[in-house]
Amino acid sequence: MSTTTPTPSTVTSLAVRSGRTIEMLLLVLAVGIVTLAYVAVNLTVTGELPADVWWHVGIYSALAAGLHVVLRLRARYADPLLLPLATLLNGLGLVMIHRIDLVPGQLGTSGVASRQLLWTGLAMAMAAAVLVLLRDHRVLRRYTYIAMALGFVLLLLPMLPFIGETVNGSRLWIRIGPFSFQPGELAKIAVAVFFAGYLVSTRDALSLVGRRVLGLQLPRARDLGPILVAWSLSVLILVLQRDLGSSLLFFGLFVAMLYVATERTSWIVIGLALFASGAVLAWRLFSHVQSRVTLWLDPFAPDQSDQVAKGLMGLAHGGIFGAGLGNGYPYITYYANSDYIVASFGEELGMVGLFALLMLYALLVERGLRTAIGSRDGFGKLLAVGLSFTVALQVFVIVGGITRVIPLTGLTTPFLSAGGSSLLANWIIVALLLRISDAARRPISERRQDPSIDAAERAEAPR
Amino acid sequence: MNTPVRRLALVVFAMFTALLLSTTWIQFVQADDLRDRAGNRRTLIENYSRDRGAILVDGNPIASSEPTDDELEWLRRYQQPSRYAHVTGYYSFTYGAGLGLERAEDSLLAGTDDSLFYQRLSDVVTGRPASGASLELTIDPDVQAAAVEALGDRRGAAVALDPRTGEILAMVSRPSFDPNALSSHRLSAVDEAYVALTEDPARPLTNRAIAGDLYPPGSTFKLVVAAAALESGEYEPDTELEGGLTYTLPGTETTLPNFGGAACDPEDRPTLAESVQVSCNTSFAWLAGELGEDALRQQSEAFGFGEPLEVPMSVTPSIYPDELDDAQLALTGIGQFEVRETPMQVAMISAAIANGGVTMTPYLVEEVRNSDLEVIESAEPRTRSRAVSSQTAQQLTDMMELVVEQGSGQSAALPGVEVAGKTGTAEYGDSGAAHAWFTGFAPAEDPQIAVAVIVESATDNWAGETGGQVAAPVARAMLDAGVER
Numbered sequence: 040m041s042t043t044t045p046t047p048s049t050v051t052s053l054a055v056r057s058g059r060t061i062e063m064l065l066l067v068l069a070v071g072i073v074t075l076a077y078v079a080v081n082l083t084v085t086g087e088l089p090a091d092v093w094w095h096v097g098i099y100s101a102l103a104a105g106l107h108v109v110l111r112l113r114a115r116y117a118d119p120l121l122l123p124l125a126t127l128l129n130g131l132g133l134v135m136i137h138r139i140d141l142v143p144g145q146l147g148t149s150g151v152a153s154r155q156l157l158w159t160g161l162a163m164a165m166a167a168a169v170l171v172l173l174r175d176h177r178v179l180r181r182y183t184y185i186a187m188a189l190g191f192v193l194l195l196l197p198m199l200p201f202i203g204e205t206v207n208g209s210r211l212w213i214r215i216g217p218f219s220f221q222p223g224e225l226a227k228i229a230v231a232v233f234f235a236g237y238l239v240s241t242r243d244a245l246s247l248v249g250r251r252v253l254g255l256q257l258p259r260a261r262d263l264g265p266i267l268v269a270w271s272l273s274v275l276i277l278v279l280q281r282d283l284g285s286s287l288l289f290f291g292l293f294v295a296m297l298y299v300a301t302e303r304t305s306w307i308v309i310g311l312a313l314f315a316s317g318a319v320l321a322w323r324l325f326s327h328v329q330s331r332v333t334l335w336l337d338p339f340a341p342d343q344s345d346q347v348a349k350g351l352m353g354l355a356h357g358g359i360f361g362a363g364l365g366n367g368y369p370y371i372t373y374y375a376n377s378d379y380i381v382a383s384f385g386e387e388l389g390m391v392g393l394f395a396l397l398m399l400y401a402l403l404v405e406r407g408l409r410t411a412i413g414s415r416d417g418f419g420k421l422l423a424v425g426l427s428f429t430v431a432l433q434v435f436v437i438v439g440g441i442t443r444v445i446p447l448t449g450l451t452t453p454f455l456s457a458g459g460s461s462l463l464a465n466w467i468i469v470a471l472l473l474r475i476s477d478a479a480r481r482p483i484s485e486r487r488q489d490p491s492i493d494a495a496e497r498a499e500a501p502r
Numbered sequence: 503m504n505t506p507v508r509r510l511a512l513v514v515f516a517m518f519t520a521l522l523l524s525t526t527w528i529q530f531v532q533a534d535d536l537r538d539r540a541g542n543r544r545t546l547i548e549n550y551s552r553d554r555g556a557i558l559v560d561g562n563p564i565a566s567s568e569p570t571d572d573e574l575e576w577l578r579r580y581q582q583p584s585r586y587a588h589v590t591g592y593y594s595f596t597y598g599a600g601l602g603l604e605r606a607e608d609s610l611l612a613g614t615d616d617s618l619f620y621q622r623l624s625d626v627v628t629g630r631p632a633s634g635a636s637l638e639l640t641i642d643p644d645v646q647a648a649a650v651e652a653l654g655d656r657r658g659a660a661v662a663l664d665p666r667t668g669e670i671l672a673m674v675s676r677p678s679f680d681p682n683a684l685s686s687h688r689l690s691a692v693d694e695a696y697v698a699l700t701e702d703p704a705r706p707l708t709n710r711a712i713a714g715d716l717y718p719p720g721s722t723f724k725l726v727v728a729a730a731a732l733e734s735g736e737y738e739p740d741t742e743l744e745g746g747l748t749y750t751l752p753g754t755e756t757t758l759p760n761f762g763g764a765a766c767d768p769e770d771r772p773t774l775a776e777s778v779q780v781s782c783n784t785s786f787a788w789l790a791g792e793l794g795e796d797a798l799r800q801q802s803e804a805f806g807f808g809e810p811l812e813v814p815m816s817v818t819p820s821i822y823p824d825e826l827d828d829a830q831l832a833l834t835g836i837g838q839f840e841v842r843e844t845p846m847q848v849a850m851i852s853a854a855i856a857n858g859g860v861t862m863t864p865y866l867v868e869e870v871r872n873s874d875l876e877v878i879e880s881a882e883p884r885t886r887s888r889a890v891s892s893q894t895a896q897q898l899t900d901m902m903e904l905v906v907e908q909g910s911g912q913s914a915a916l917p918g919v920e921v922a923g924k925t926g927t928a929e930y931g932d933s934g935a936a937h938a939w940f941t942g943f944a945p946a947e948d949p950q951i952a953v954a955v956i957v958e959s960a961t962d963n964w965a966g967e968t969g970g971q972v973a974a975p976v977a978r979a980m981l982d983a984g985v986e987r
Contacts (some may be wrong), residue, residue, distance in 0.1 A: 295513075299506040340538075349543075354528045355536030356544040368544045390529035394522060402517045408511045412504050420503050424510065435517040442524035 058119030058480075059111050065123035066107055070100050080134055083365030084141040092490030095156060099130060102163045107168045113174075114477035116485075118410060121476070124403045125454060125469045129159055129462070131396070132455035134382055138365055139376040151376060151457050158459035165463055166470035176474045180418045183236025190229035193222040194272075198279055211282055223276075223285050224464035226449070227292065228471070231425035232295055234269075238300035238415040246301035269293040270313045281327060284436055284448035288429060290314055295428045296421055299411075328446075335446035346373050350382040350441050361389025376457045378449050381438050397438070400453070404431040407472050409493060413479035423475045426468045534986055550595050551575040553873070555611040555634035557603055558912060559641045560959060565590040565604070570687065578685035585650050588709040589673055589866070591815075592681035596692050600684070603637060603866070606814040610635045610870055613693055617870075617878055623662070632640045633873040640669035640868045640881070645951065648983035649674040652976040657958040658937075659710035659845045662980050665853035665943060665952045666884035668862030670813060671984055672953075673846075675710040677702075710956070712817040716842030717956055720928025721969070722939045722975065723779045723837030725898060725956055728778055730793050730801035732894040737789075737895050739775040745785025746770040752828035758836075761927065761968075778901040779909035781925060783836050790835025795826050800835060804889045806861060813846070813864050820847040837928060848953035851889070852941045855902070856949035859895035861886040903946050914974040919985055920946035923977065925969035934964035940973035944981040951984035953977045 074096050081088050103126045110117050138150035141152070173179070176296050179186070197203040204212040204219065212219050248259050269290065276286045294310035321328045333340050338347040349372040356367060369375045369383035376383070385393045407427025414420040430453050440447035451461035528536070531610050553576060556566040564586045567576040578593045580586065581852040591602020593624060600606040609615035613634035644663070649660040649672045662672035683695040699707050708714035731737040745766045748757040748953070766772040766782035777785040802822040803809070811817040823830070823840035836928035846864065863886040870879035902922035905911045911923040923942025930937065937959055943952035955973040 099966050295510055299503055299510060302503065302506050350533075350538065352530055352536050352542045352544055355533040356542075356548075358533050359530055368547055385525065385529060390525055393529070396520055397518055397525075401514070404514055405511070408507055408514070411507050417503065420507070421672050424507055428510065428514070431514045431517060435521065438521050439517075439524065442521065442528055463825045479876070502862050 055161070057115045058117075059107075059115065062110070062122055063107060065119065066103050066126060069127035069130065070096075070103055071211075072367065073099065073134060076131060076134045077137070077362075080138045080365045082139070082414065083363065084138065098156065098160070099133070100199045102160055106163055106167055106170075109170050111172050114473055116477045116480040116482070117473040118406050118480070119475035120402065120406045121469055121473055124399055124406070125466065128399055128403075128454035129466075131292035131384075132380065132452075132457075133159065134364075135369075135380055135387075135455065136376045136457045138387075139370055141365075141381065142370045154459075155457050155462070156463045159411060161459070162462040162466035166466040166473075169467055169470035170474060173471075173474055176419050176422065176471060176478060177416060179232050179422070180236045180239070183233055183240075186236065187233040190226045190233055191272075193226035193229060194276060196222045199382075211280055211285070221451075221458065221460035223280075223282075224460040225467075227285075227288065227429050228464060230289060230465055231292060231296070231422060231429065234296045235418050235421035235425055238421055242300040242417070243296070245306075246303050270317065276318055281325070282449070283321070283328065283331070283446075284440075284450035286317075287314075287436055287448065288432055288450065290317075291432045292425055292429050295432075297423045299424050300417075300421055319403045331446040331448065335443060338443065346379075347441075347443070347447055350379050351443070353382045353386040354442070357386040357389045357392075359390045360393050361385070361387050363387060377439060377451065378437065378456065380455045380457070381452055382441050384455075396455075397434070400430065400434045404428075406476070409474055410476040411478055414475055415479065417420055419475045419478060423472060426472055430465070430468065507854075524649040528875065530868075543643045545576070546595060546598065549612050549614075551853055552613055553633035554578065554593065555613065555636040555873070558636060558638045559586070559643050559646075561638070562643075564639075565593075565681075573685055574687055577687060578681075580681045580685070583680040583682055584678055585646055585674075585981055586641075587678045587681050588675045588711065589639070590681060592684040592698070595687065596689055596691055597684065597696055601709065602815060603639075604681075606812070606816075607637060607867065610637065613873075618872060633874050635870050635878065636685060636875075637867050638869040638871065639866055640664075641673070641866070643672040644983040645672040646674065648672075648979040649955075649976065650676075652979040653955075653957070656867050656960065656972075657704065657710075658956045658973075658976075660953065660955045660976060660980060661711050661845045661849040661862055662953045662984060663849050663853045663862075665856035665862065665949045668853075668864045668886070669868070669881075669883075670864050670866045671951060672980060673706065673709075673711050673866070675702050677706045679706040709815070710845065712813065712815060712846045714818070716818060716820060716844055717937055717939075718928040718930055719837040719841055719843040719848060720926035720939055721783075721786075721837055721841070722779060722851070722924050722926035722928075722938070722941050722954075723834070723841055723846050724781065724786050725855065725902075725924050725941075726801050726805060727786055727790055727793070727798065728774060728901065729805075729855075729890045729894055729898060730797050731774060731789055732897055733890055734793060734797060735803065739901060742771040742773055743777055743782075743785040744770070744788045745772045745777060745782050747784070749784035749787045749832070751787070751832050752791065753824050754829050756829070758783055758832070760784055775901045775904065778898075778924070779904040781905075783908050787832040787833040789836075791828060791832050795824070795831055795834075798822060798831075799824070801890075804887060805854060806847055806886065806889075807843075811846075811864070813866050817846050817861055817864075817865070818844055820844055837926060845954045845956050848939065848941045848956075849952055852922075852924075852943050852954060853952035854889040855895050855898045856943040856952050857895075858886055858892040859890040861889050899946055902942060906942065910968070910970045911942065911974050913970055914940060914942060914978045914981070916944065916978060916982055916985070918987070919944050919981070921978075921981060922946040922949075923974065925974060927968045930959075932960075933962055935959040935962050936964060936967070938967050938969040938972035940969050940977040942977055942981070944985050950986060951981055951982045953984075955980070 133155055136155050197211055202213045204214045211221050211223055297306045334347045336345050353372050364387050364398050367386040369386045372379050372382055404427045407423055411420045411423035433450055433453055436453050437450040439445045451458055453465045554567040556563040564582050565580050567578050570577045588600055591600055591604035593599050593604045599605045611634045645662045653676050657676050660674040679699050684692055686692050747765055748759050750757050766780055772782050772785050799822045802857045806914045807820045807822050820843040830839045834841050863884045865881050869877050869880050872878050899922050902924055906915050906921045906923045910925040914921050914923045921944040926939030936959040943949045943955040957972045957978045
């Protein structure tokens with residue numbers, strides 16, 4: 040399942056080529072792989088190709104093509120790998136969700152794939168809207184504190200009575216009528232915007248002032264404020280919503296961005312120390328954390344959930360080359376199309392397939408970090424780092440949980456898992472990265488001039 | 503800010519490397535262990551959805567897989583469940599392969615055995631669905647049917663062997679069960695059936711012929727004692743033994759009577775042959791003391807005691823106890839105290855005597871055929887041990903013939919065929935209740951079939967049933983069905 044070939048053009052001929060043609064070819068490849076997988080799944084499980092297969096392929100191709108056109112018009116110099124990577128991952132997710140739908144009489148999940156396709160359309164439209172409406176990512180910096188407020192509101196929304204909903208012990212969902220939504224997914228974007236805006240203004244104070252102790256540059260007590268706020272925020276999520284995964288995600292995001300902004304290792308040490316103490320505390324206080332740790336150490340522990348064990352058996356069943364799409368029994372594992380979708384892929388595509396998937400993610404993150412390095416403004420740099428790192432961290436937390444690198448915590452797998460909120464959030468992340476990379480790779484001659492933003496940047500420079 | 507971004511990229515690299523390693527660990531290094539783990543539903547379904555090989559008796563299936571329309575694809579059916587339940591065992595989706603050949607030869611029937619490697623390879627190449635090997639058994643359906651019918655509703659077990667080869671001609675255990683109830687695809691009904699069977703105090707799932715609680719052999723063990731006596735060189739069939747009306751166990755006040763309180767000999771000096779013929783308790787208790795613990799254990803082991811055996815189901819090793827005091831030693835001479843045997847072991851003793859003193863290893867599977875019906879394994883009769891000399895075997899045969907002609911086993915006699923046998927009535931517990939035994943072979947001078955039958959006591963106290971009355975007729979029916987005339 041080799042999918043993307045490295046494009047030699049990205050750095051060297053940056054001023055000459057936009058990369059849009061390469062993007063188009065890669066998109067054709069991505070949609071082609073998804074189509075083949077879709078056809079294979081249908082033929083293997085049901086032995087026939089339903090008529091609407093070509094409709095679905097057509098819709099998906101149109102969505103990808105639409106985004107491609109938007110990029111041609113509005114972000115000509117955007118990174119050419121990001122869109123094909125997201126398209127491939129999203130498409131493969133759709134195929135696997137459909138494959139789980141096809142299991143006769145199991146779980147009663149049929150129809151998840153069509154809903155996911157609907158959400159995909161919405162999410163890709165949202166990505167297009169971001170690219171069209173947000174002409175310059177630096178505009179977002181004006182909304183630093185609004186983003187903070189928005190992030191808090193989104194995170195706390197599920198705590199409200201009536202619309203808040205507890206699913207599997209975690210209070211992460213809101214439900215209005217037939218629609219349920221996980222606002223935390225969007226919150227991570229708002230929080231990344233806030234961190235980027237906040238840190239770009241305060242980085243000097245955070246990095247330069249303070250005492251050295253044991254070779255570490257320790258910050259002043261009052262500069263510790265923000266990290267303590269972020270820490271208490273993540274602890275709050277942990278306690279109120281009983282969600283380990285999001286808590287870890289937010290805190291990791293903050294520490295990474297803080298480190299990049301200040302270039303001070305001390306922040307990482309402080310961050311890790313705070314996280315460790317929080318984790319130990321959570322372990323001592325909450326029984327569900329304890330059982331997660333127990334299952335991490337021994338997935339076959341008696342009288343515990345057999346979710347981890349079933350996932351492991353699924354992966355083992357796949358072995359090196361996998362059972363083949365449609366030939367495994369991924370539906371035996373709970374949440375086979377959401378939290379555990381990676382185990383489903385591991386079962387049917389094997390270790391080789393999982394490697395390929397992980398490579399796709401690694402490539403996506405790498406393009407994001409490269410965008411950060413190429414970005415000319417501090418805000419864009421920090422935002423790109425933050426957004427890419429959330430993807431990496433999220434993949435690490437969920438796949439690491441399934442494969443016993445760390446205790447299992449419920450998180451969606453970006454682009455793959457069934458769930459609209461996650462798709463929406465990740466496509467917006469990709470749109471933002473595309474926007475930043477467009478600015479980063481744009482030749483100077485074509486640089487957009489926005490007096491108000493440029494002035495703000497200049498004003499901040501001498502600090 | 504680019505340096506920390508590059509360092510962060512290294513962190514990301516490390517995170518993904520960890521995921522690649524953990525994935526490799528699970529899907530490559532640990533994969534086999536995880537697949538073989540008990541309760542792995544995927545492996546169960548995988549095995550269940552394969553065309554499992556049939557189990558055949560005389561070319562007719564007693565277990566076979568039939569295609570179905572549901573998700574499990576194949577339904578395991580047992581054609582003669584009441585006759586063959588303990589031979590076949592069961593194959594259940596929920597409980598896996600249990601008991602009998604289903605369990606013992608699971609990998610052959612499932613087609614995963616190494617000996618089927620080339621067939622699997624050709625299945626993959628030709629795109630044919632994988633299928634298991636079928637087993638042709640050594641069972642003689644007539645003998646098996648005779649044993650089942652003769653035992654009727656009584657609890658007990660019966661085994662028949664071909665003494666010349668070790669082929670198992672019949673293996674019956676009562677009460678039985680219906681394996682179809684466990685192989686059904688209605689899983690809730692399967693659960694109910696399984697719970698009912700495991701909780702049934704009559705223990706229908708236990709194969710009493712080879713496993714389960716071992717039985718005290720009672721007087722059938724006198725064959726072993728007599729063999730030890732003859733092999734010692736100090737006794738001949740006409741050697742006179744001490745055998746009065748009662749025997750006082752050494753070192754105790756307890757007296758051991760003969761069965762029914764009768765005398766073994768008018769002068770209280772029965773010969774060895776007479777002692778076997780009337781199953782004299784007092785003379786054998788005395789004889790055990792004379793021979794000693796070691797001689798009896800050695801003779802027991804020569805017949806196969808204490809040694810694991812797989813036919814291919816594993817047979818619980820029979821026990822001759824150790825560290826005996828004199829009273830206990832005397833009791834072992836009549837197959838009491840802690841001597842314990844399986845009906846299979848009892849049949850092997852008769853078979854060894856019938857076969858000139860040589861024990862053949864019992865086996866149940868005659869041929870293994872792959873799905874192309876090519877024979878991939880064919881059983882070869884194998885000598886297990888020499889239990890007694892051929893002279894001793896002949897002397898024992900003569901004594902056993904007398905048992906059936908004019909001794910305690912007359913109801914095993916067949917018209918026109920010389921039958922050799924030995925009865926046993928084995929007390930257990932303290933209430934005097936006793937299991938009824940019979941073992942023997944026929945024709946005595948050209949043995950074709952050796953049998954052992956146990957009929958468990960119908961009540962918890964002495965119901966007046968002896969081996970000669972209850973077990974011998976079952977043996978007779980089996981010998982009748984097994985002897986070619």
